[in-house]
Amino acid sequence: MLYTALDSTAKSALWVLPLEGDTKPFPFLRTEYNNYGGQFSPDARWVAYTSDESGRSEIYVRSFSAESVESGSHAGGKWLISNDGGSDARRRGDGRELYYRARDGNIMVVDVSTDPVFKAGVPKMLFQAPPTTSTVVASYTQWDVTADGNVFRCPQGQTLRYRGMDHQAQGHFYQTTASQCRGCPVKKRCTGGATRRLFVHWHEAARQTARELAQTPAYACSKRERNKIEALFSELKLRMGLRRVRLRRLWNVSEQFYLAATAQNLKRLVRFLAQRESAPVPCSA
Ligand code: SF4
Numbered sequence: 001m002l003y004t005a006l007d008s009t010a011k012s013a014l015w016v017l018p019l020e021g022d023t024k025p026f027p028f029l030r031t032e033y034n035n036y037g038g039q040f041s042p043d044a045r046w047v048a049y050t051s052d053e054s055g056r057s058e059i060y061v062r063s064f065s066a067e068s069v070e071s072g073s074h075a076g077g078k079w080l081i082s083n084d085g086g087s088d089a090r091r092r093g094d095g096r097e098l099y100y101r102a103r104d105g106n107i108m109v110v111d112v113s114t115d116p117v118f119k120a121g122v123p124k125m126l127f128q129a130p131p132t133t134s135t136v137v138a139s140y141t142q143w144d145v146t147a148d149g150n151v152f153r154c155p156q157g158q159t160l161r162y163r164g165m166d167h168q169a170q171g172h173f174y175q176t177t178a179s180q181c182r183g184c185p186v187k188k189r190c191t192g193g194a195t196r197r198l199f200v201h202w203h204e205a206a207r208q209t210a211r212e213l214a215q216t217p218a219y220a221c222s223k224r225e226r227n228k229i230e231a232l233f234s235e236l237k238l239r240m241g242l243r244r245v246r247l248r249r250l251w252n253v254s255e256q257f258y259l260a261a262t263a264q265n266l267k268r269l270v271r272f273l274a275q276r277e278s279a280p281v282p283c284s285a
Contacts, residue, residue: 002028002047004036012036014049028064037088040064041095046114048081048089048098059086059100061118081110081120090145099126099145125205152198156184160198171201236260 001017013030017023028047029035038049047064050057059082081089085103092099098110098120111121152160152174158181160174178194181187190196201207213219236242240260245253 002038002040004038014038014047029062039089039091041091041114042093043095043114046095046118048091048100050087050089056085056103057087058082059089059098061098061112061120063118079118079120081123082108083123086123092145125209127205127208152200154190154196156186158184160196166199169199169201171199171204174198174200232264236264240264 001019003015003017004012005015007013007030009032011030011032012034014028014035015025016028017025028038029049031051031053033051033053035049035051035053038047040047045064046061048059048061051060052058058080060078060080062078081098082100082102086100086108088101090099091097095114096112098112100108100110100123102108102123102125107126108123109126110123113119150162154160154176158176160176163173163175165172175197176195181191181195184190240263242257242260245256247253247256
Protein backbone atom coordinates (compact mmCIF):
# COMPACT_ATOMS: atom_id res chain seq x y z
CA MET A 1 0.00 0.00 0.00
CA LEU A 2 1.26 3.46 -0.89
CA TYR A 3 0.52 6.44 1.34
CA THR A 4 1.58 10.04 1.94
CA ALA A 5 3.13 11.17 5.22
CA LEU A 6 4.78 14.35 6.43
CA ASP A 7 8.46 13.95 7.28
CA SER A 8 10.44 15.85 9.94
CA THR A 9 10.99 18.83 7.57
CA ALA A 10 7.22 19.16 7.05
CA LYS A 11 7.54 17.92 3.47
CA SER A 12 5.18 15.23 2.29
CA ALA A 13 6.79 11.96 1.23
CA LEU A 14 5.57 8.70 -0.25
CA TRP A 15 5.77 5.60 1.91
CA VAL A 16 5.08 1.94 1.23
CA LEU A 17 3.35 -0.35 3.69
CA PRO A 18 3.85 -4.04 2.70
CA LEU A 19 0.66 -5.99 3.29
CA GLU A 20 2.45 -9.36 3.42
CA GLY A 21 5.63 -10.65 5.06
CA ASP A 22 7.47 -7.93 6.97
CA THR A 23 4.80 -5.25 7.31
CA LYS A 24 7.24 -2.53 8.34
CA PRO A 25 6.67 0.68 6.29
CA PHE A 26 9.59 2.05 4.25
CA PRO A 27 9.97 5.31 2.31
CA PHE A 28 9.50 5.16 -1.44
CA LEU A 29 10.19 8.79 -2.25
CA ARG A 30 11.51 11.24 0.33
CA THR A 31 13.13 14.39 -1.11
CA GLU A 32 13.38 18.08 -0.27
CA TYR A 33 10.14 18.58 -2.25
CA ASN A 34 6.53 17.65 -1.61
CA ASN A 35 5.71 14.25 -3.14
CA TYR A 36 2.16 13.09 -2.62
CA GLY A 37 -0.92 11.45 -4.11
CA GLY A 38 0.94 8.31 -5.25
CA GLN A 39 -0.81 5.45 -6.95
CA PHE A 40 0.54 2.07 -8.04
CA SER A 41 -0.01 0.76 -11.55
CA PRO A 42 -2.11 -2.46 -11.60
CA ASP A 43 1.09 -4.57 -11.85
CA ALA A 44 2.72 -2.54 -9.01
CA ARG A 45 5.80 -1.81 -11.19
CA TRP A 46 5.11 1.93 -11.60
CA VAL A 47 4.03 4.75 -9.35
CA ALA A 48 2.25 7.89 -10.55
CA TYR A 49 2.42 10.80 -8.11
CA THR A 50 2.39 14.58 -7.75
CA SER A 51 5.52 16.57 -6.95
CA ASP A 52 6.34 20.27 -6.71
CA GLU A 53 10.04 19.83 -7.52
CA SER A 54 9.76 22.07 -10.62
CA GLY A 55 8.19 24.86 -8.57
CA ARG A 56 4.61 23.83 -9.28
CA SER A 57 2.65 20.61 -8.95
CA GLU A 58 3.24 18.21 -11.83
CA ILE A 59 2.49 14.53 -12.40
CA TYR A 60 5.43 12.13 -12.58
CA VAL A 61 5.82 8.38 -12.95
CA ARG A 62 8.64 6.36 -11.38
CA SER A 63 9.45 2.70 -11.62
CA PHE A 64 9.01 0.72 -8.43
CA SER A 65 10.52 -2.42 -7.04
CA ALA A 66 11.37 -3.36 -3.48
CA GLU A 67 15.02 -3.88 -4.50
CA SER A 68 15.42 -0.43 -6.03
CA VAL A 69 13.99 1.15 -2.89
CA GLU A 70 16.42 -0.77 -0.71
CA SER A 71 19.40 0.25 -2.86
CA GLY A 72 18.18 3.84 -2.76
CA SER A 73 17.96 4.15 -6.55
CA HIS A 74 14.94 4.16 -8.79
CA ALA A 75 16.20 2.34 -11.86
CA GLY A 76 14.70 3.63 -15.09
CA GLY A 77 14.42 7.17 -13.70
CA LYS A 78 11.27 9.19 -13.75
CA TRP A 79 8.96 10.58 -16.42
CA LEU A 80 7.15 13.90 -16.43
CA ILE A 81 3.54 13.24 -17.48
CA SER A 82 1.66 16.55 -17.21
CA ASN A 83 2.60 19.42 -19.52
CA ASP A 84 1.17 22.42 -17.67
CA GLY A 85 0.79 21.47 -14.04
CA GLY A 86 -1.38 18.76 -12.56
CA SER A 87 -2.36 16.76 -9.52
CA ASP A 88 -4.57 13.84 -8.44
CA ALA A 89 -3.12 11.15 -10.71
CA ARG A 90 -5.33 8.13 -11.29
CA ARG A 91 -4.79 4.94 -13.32
CA ARG A 92 -7.32 3.02 -15.31
CA GLY A 93 -7.74 -0.57 -14.13
CA ASP A 94 -5.83 -2.02 -17.10
CA GLY A 95 -3.05 0.57 -16.67
CA ARG A 96 -3.29 1.79 -20.28
CA GLU A 97 -4.44 5.29 -19.41
CA LEU A 98 -3.44 7.77 -16.75
CA TYR A 99 -5.77 10.57 -15.65
CA TYR A 100 -5.07 13.71 -13.70
CA ARG A 101 -6.58 17.05 -12.82
CA ALA A 102 -4.97 19.99 -14.67
CA ARG A 103 -4.46 23.38 -13.04
CA ASP A 104 -7.59 24.79 -14.73
CA GLY A 105 -9.71 21.93 -13.33
CA ASN A 106 -9.92 19.91 -16.56
CA ILE A 107 -9.53 16.16 -16.28
CA MET A 108 -6.73 15.08 -18.61
CA VAL A 109 -5.99 11.65 -20.05
CA VAL A 110 -2.60 10.29 -21.15
CA ASP A 111 -2.02 7.03 -23.03
CA VAL A 112 0.70 4.97 -21.37
CA SER A 113 2.47 1.75 -22.29
CA THR A 114 5.09 -0.12 -20.30
CA ASP A 115 6.16 -2.87 -22.66
CA PRO A 116 9.09 -3.04 -23.27
CA VAL A 117 9.82 0.42 -21.76
CA PHE A 118 7.63 3.07 -20.18
CA LYS A 119 6.16 5.49 -22.68
CA ALA A 120 3.58 8.24 -22.16
CA GLY A 121 1.63 10.13 -24.82
CA VAL A 122 0.61 13.77 -24.95
CA PRO A 123 -2.03 14.80 -22.38
CA LYS A 124 -5.49 15.40 -23.87
CA MET A 125 -8.43 17.08 -22.23
CA LEU A 126 -11.16 14.61 -21.32
CA PHE A 127 -13.78 16.85 -19.73
CA GLN A 128 -14.29 19.86 -17.48
CA ALA A 129 -14.47 18.62 -13.92
CA PRO A 130 -16.64 20.31 -11.29
CA PRO A 131 -14.62 22.40 -8.85
CA THR A 132 -13.26 20.52 -5.84
CA THR A 133 -14.94 21.19 -2.54
CA SER A 134 -11.68 20.87 -0.67
CA THR A 135 -8.94 23.45 -0.31
CA VAL A 136 -6.35 21.03 1.02
CA VAL A 137 -3.54 19.88 -1.26
CA ALA A 138 -4.49 16.22 -1.06
CA SER A 139 -7.92 16.65 -2.63
CA TYR A 140 -7.22 13.59 -4.78
CA THR A 141 -9.64 11.52 -2.76
CA GLN A 142 -12.56 13.36 -4.36
CA TRP A 143 -12.65 11.38 -7.57
CA ASP A 144 -11.61 8.04 -8.96
CA VAL A 145 -11.63 5.93 -12.11
CA THR A 146 -13.48 2.66 -12.48
CA ALA A 147 -11.48 -0.49 -13.21
CA ASP A 148 -12.21 -0.43 -16.94
CA GLY A 149 -12.52 3.39 -17.11
CA ASN A 150 -15.69 2.88 -19.07
CA VAL A 151 -18.74 3.94 -17.07
CA PHE A 152 -20.30 7.29 -16.25
CA ARG A 153 -22.05 8.22 -13.06
CA CYS A 154 -25.20 10.35 -12.94
CA PRO A 155 -25.78 13.01 -10.26
CA GLN A 156 -27.77 10.44 -8.26
CA GLY A 157 -24.76 8.12 -8.17
CA GLN A 158 -26.12 5.51 -10.61
CA THR A 159 -23.72 4.08 -13.19
CA LEU A 160 -24.36 4.40 -16.91
CA ARG A 161 -22.73 1.29 -18.33
CA TYR A 162 -21.17 0.98 -21.74
CA ARG A 163 -23.67 -0.34 -24.31
CA GLY A 164 -21.72 -0.18 -27.55
CA MET A 165 -20.44 1.91 -30.41
CA ASP A 166 -22.38 3.63 -33.18
CA HIS A 167 -20.15 3.94 -36.25
CA GLN A 168 -22.58 6.16 -38.09
CA ALA A 169 -22.91 8.62 -35.22
CA GLN A 170 -19.19 8.19 -34.45
CA GLY A 171 -19.45 7.64 -30.74
CA HIS A 172 -20.24 5.39 -27.80
CA PHE A 173 -23.45 4.86 -25.88
CA TYR A 174 -23.88 4.49 -22.13
CA GLN A 175 -27.17 3.74 -20.42
CA THR A 176 -28.79 3.09 -17.08
CA THR A 177 -31.33 0.35 -16.51
CA ALA A 178 -35.00 1.06 -15.82
CA SER A 179 -34.66 -0.21 -12.25
CA GLN A 180 -31.82 2.26 -11.56
CA CYS A 181 -33.96 5.25 -12.59
CA ARG A 182 -37.22 4.04 -11.03
CA GLY A 183 -38.27 6.35 -8.20
CA CYS A 184 -35.47 8.87 -8.91
CA PRO A 185 -36.50 12.30 -7.52
CA VAL A 186 -35.04 14.18 -10.53
CA LYS A 187 -36.15 11.76 -13.26
CA LYS A 188 -38.49 14.24 -14.96
CA ARG A 189 -35.65 16.69 -15.47
CA CYS A 190 -33.19 13.97 -16.48
CA THR A 191 -35.00 11.83 -19.01
CA GLY A 192 -38.38 11.43 -20.68
CA GLY A 193 -37.96 7.67 -21.00
CA ALA A 194 -37.57 4.80 -18.57
CA THR A 195 -33.77 5.00 -18.71
CA ARG A 196 -31.12 7.63 -19.27
CA ARG A 197 -28.98 7.26 -22.39
CA LEU A 198 -25.74 9.13 -22.89
CA PHE A 199 -23.91 9.57 -26.18
CA VAL A 200 -20.18 10.33 -26.10
CA HIS A 201 -18.64 11.28 -29.42
CA TRP A 202 -15.20 9.97 -30.38
CA HIS A 203 -14.02 13.59 -30.35
CA GLU A 204 -15.97 14.64 -27.26
CA ALA A 205 -13.08 16.71 -25.86
CA ALA A 206 -12.91 18.79 -29.06
CA ARG A 207 -16.69 19.18 -29.04
CA GLN A 208 -16.57 20.35 -25.43
CA THR A 209 -13.93 22.94 -26.37
CA ALA A 210 -16.18 24.15 -29.20
CA ARG A 211 -19.15 24.41 -26.79
CA GLU A 212 -17.07 26.52 -24.42
CA LEU A 213 -15.86 28.76 -27.24
CA ALA A 214 -19.49 29.27 -28.31
CA GLN A 215 -20.15 30.97 -24.94
CA THR A 216 -17.43 33.63 -25.37
CA PRO A 217 -18.09 37.27 -26.49
CA ALA A 218 -15.59 36.80 -29.35
CA TYR A 219 -17.75 33.99 -30.72
CA ALA A 220 -20.90 36.14 -30.49
CA CYS A 221 -19.08 38.87 -32.44
CA SER A 222 -17.88 36.42 -35.12
CA LYS A 223 -21.42 35.05 -35.40
CA ARG A 224 -22.79 38.51 -36.16
CA GLU A 225 -20.09 39.01 -38.82
CA ARG A 226 -20.71 35.58 -40.34
CA ASN A 227 -24.44 36.29 -40.52
CA LYS A 228 -23.77 39.29 -42.76
CA ILE A 229 -21.85 37.09 -45.21
CA GLU A 230 -24.25 34.17 -45.02
CA ALA A 231 -27.21 36.48 -45.73
CA LEU A 232 -25.64 37.51 -49.05
CA PHE A 233 -25.08 33.92 -50.14
CA SER A 234 -28.59 33.07 -49.05
CA GLU A 235 -30.02 35.88 -51.20
CA LEU A 236 -27.96 34.72 -54.20
CA LYS A 237 -29.25 31.22 -53.77
CA LEU A 238 -32.91 31.78 -52.87
CA ARG A 239 -33.82 35.00 -54.75
CA MET A 240 -31.36 35.32 -57.59
CA GLY A 241 -31.41 31.83 -59.01
CA LEU A 242 -27.94 30.70 -58.00
CA ARG A 243 -29.07 27.47 -56.40
CA ARG A 244 -27.76 25.86 -59.60
CA VAL A 245 -25.54 27.21 -62.36
CA ARG A 246 -26.74 27.13 -65.96
CA LEU A 247 -23.45 26.43 -67.71
CA ARG A 248 -20.59 24.04 -67.12
CA ARG A 249 -16.89 24.87 -66.80
CA LEU A 250 -15.26 27.07 -64.24
CA TRP A 251 -15.06 30.31 -66.23
CA ASN A 252 -18.75 30.06 -67.18
CA VAL A 253 -19.67 29.57 -63.54
CA SER A 254 -17.45 32.51 -62.54
CA GLU A 255 -19.14 34.71 -65.11
CA GLN A 256 -22.61 33.82 -63.89
CA PHE A 257 -21.56 34.38 -60.29
CA TYR A 258 -19.99 37.79 -61.05
CA LEU A 259 -23.11 38.91 -62.93
CA ALA A 260 -25.33 37.85 -60.03
CA ALA A 261 -23.00 39.53 -57.50
CA THR A 262 -23.04 42.75 -59.61
CA ALA A 263 -26.84 42.72 -59.67
CA GLN A 264 -26.85 42.13 -55.92
CA ASN A 265 -24.51 45.05 -55.29
CA LEU A 266 -26.63 47.31 -57.53
CA LYS A 267 -29.68 46.44 -55.44
CA ARG A 268 -27.75 47.23 -52.27
CA LEU A 269 -26.57 50.53 -53.74
CA VAL A 270 -30.15 51.53 -54.58
CA ARG A 271 -31.23 50.64 -51.03
CA PHE A 272 -28.33 52.56 -49.54
CA LEU A 273 -29.04 55.72 -51.60
CA ALA A 274 -32.76 55.54 -50.80
CA GLN A 275 -31.95 55.32 -47.09
CA ARG A 276 -29.64 58.34 -47.31
CA GLU A 277 -32.26 60.43 -49.08
CA SER A 278 -35.00 59.59 -46.62
CA ALA A 279 -32.78 60.28 -43.59
CA PRO A 280 -33.85 63.50 -41.76
CA VAL A 281 -31.59 66.47 -42.44
CA PRO A 282 -30.11 67.77 -39.17
CA CYS A 283 -31.13 71.33 -38.28
CA SER A 284 -28.11 73.65 -38.26
CA ALA A 285 -29.86 76.70 -36.81
S1 SF4 B 1 -33.20 9.48 -13.87
FE1 SF4 B 1 -31.67 7.83 -13.71
S2 SF4 B 1 -29.85 8.69 -14.73
FE2 SF4 B 1 -31.21 10.40 -14.31
S3 SF4 B 1 -30.49 11.24 -12.34
FE3 SF4 B 1 -32.14 9.75 -11.90
S4 SF4 B 1 -31.11 7.80 -11.52
FE4 SF4 B 1 -29.64 9.14 -12.54
